[in-house]
Amino acid sequence: MPELPEVETTRRGIEKHLRGKTVSDVVVRQRQLRWPIPKSLARHLKTQTINAVERRGKYLLVQFDRGTLMIHLGMSGSLRVLGKAVPAEKHDHFDLVLNSDKCLRLRDPRRFGAILWADNWRQHDLIKDLGPEPLGNDFNADYLYAKSRKRKVAVKNFIMNSHIVVGVGNIYASEALFRAGVRPTRLAGKISKLEATTLVEVSKTVLQEAIKQGGTTLRDFTASDGKPGYFKQQLAVYGREGEPCLHCKAIIKQITIGRRASYYCPKCQI
DNA sequence: AAAGACACCTGGGAGC
């Protein structure tokens, strides 16, 4: 479900309810997510106070004095802050119960998400080798161009690779390549310096615009307050196969790259 | 080292 804008929207939504609160209980209804929820969690979290809710790539980081609760939403995860008396439904696998009248609840039908504990999150195996944040200064034209040299993978797969840059998923990869005028099938190693420059620029703006709109709701994404994201209305190519290009009226095509649907304008994207 | 296939899991929609 969520790419970086949806995760960031979630982070902003839950942080104000969590910061400064103390954990009174941990409820696990289904331990088997992508990895089992660690049994040590209650011991780490009970009576501990939440200092901040941060984000690295698509990982949400709930910060405590002695470590970090890492949350990944996978394909179908969502977090809500609810009254602690609200009954759990079928796919509500995990609650972080607070000393207010609230709890943070993870719903994740497909269970590709994860709830993990890290004593030192920067050194965690899933995080330590990640690429730069797309909105940060480390993600720039020099970096992307250098990294892409001699790479024989489709540029779409390349920018979706979290070891190159984090947070760009299937929707925003298609959108960024459309804005850059670059066909998703082009080999990463054949992208020009100018194209790399443009691609970095438009990736940043499309992600920023999506965050501003509260993310993209395709079917079931809702922010932590239950509201959908409104960026779907701004999508220029994703999900628009057979429809006219917004720039040139050519028919948007859909192809499969690396087993994922990709969309592009055959006229605007070279 | 890099690329590609496969794995995990459930639900919704299309087609018959």
Next chain:
DNA sequence: TGCTCCCAGGTGTCTT
């Protein structure tokens, strides 16, 4: 109605 098949916002792991 109900069955089967395909697809879905992610990404680690294994094999070439």
